[in-house]
Amino acid sequence: MKTVSMSGSLRENVGKKDARKNRADGKIPCVLYGGKEEVHFVVDEKDFGPVIFTPYIHLINLTVDKQQYKTILKEVQYHPVTDEILHVDFLELIAGKPIVVSLPIRIQGSSKGVLRGGRMVKKFRKLKVKALPEHLPDEILIDITELDINDMIKVGDIKIDHVQMLDIATSTVVSIASTRAVEGTPEPEKQ
Numbered sequence: 001m002k003t004v005s006m007s008g009s010l011r012e013n014v015g016k017k018d019a020r021k022n023r024a025d026g027k028i029p030c031v032l033y034g035g036k037e038e039v040h041f042v043v044d045e046k047d048f049g050p051v052i053f054t055p056y057i058h059l060i061n062l063t064v065d066k067q068q069y070k071t072i073l074k075e076v077q078y079h080p081v082t083d084e085i086l087h088v089d090f091l092e093l094i095a096g097k098p099i100v101v102s103l104p105i106r107i108q109g110s111s112k113g114v115l116r117g118g119r120m121v122k123k124f125r126k127l128k129v130k131a132l133p134e135h136l137p138d139e140i141l142i143d144i145t146e147l148d149i150n151d152m153i154k155v156g157d158i159k160i161d162h163v164q165m166l167d168i169a170t171s172t173v174v175s176i177a178s179t180r181a182v183e184g185t186p187e188p189e190k191q
Helices: 016-024 045-052
Strands: 002-010 027-033 039-044 058-064 067-078 085-092 099-108 119-122 126-131 140-143 152-154 172-177
Touching: 002 045, 016 027, 016 085, 027 045, 039 045, 045 058, 045 067, 045 085, 099 119, 099 172
Parallel strands: 002 058, 027 085, 099 140
Antiparallel strands: 002 039, 027 039, 058 067, 067 085, 099 126, 119 172, 152 172
């Protein structure tokens, strides 16, 4: 998992008025939970660029008033019209405690079925998994090289060491659909 460092400062007041003032100053109100106590703080808006606008999960080394926390980004709230960031939730990582996150899927390989004229259908962009932070991969790689027309890979077919898949095992992740342009198998010659 990729690691990023951030620093913030504690919020003096917690409330709508204070949150609006912080946003006007270019700071985003945040909360850290999952540990012994909740911590309310603010972080500069520009610091979120490499963490929010990517499909990957990042381990964030967060410093709030000289206190160090290992966290992940759990939720981001956006303004419904302007899409500006309103609030961010961080989850503190505790050693030995598994976390639930959604990991991006990356397809690799050229399917036999697609080469014959089939069409690849991808049903998921991310899959929900549960694992200890140290066992989480950056992404879920799915090799489709062996898939022919009407073949599919389901959630239950994906195995990653020390990672538990939480989506329904019978859900199709990727399949190769038949199209009109599919090359048929050659018929044997009659003699």
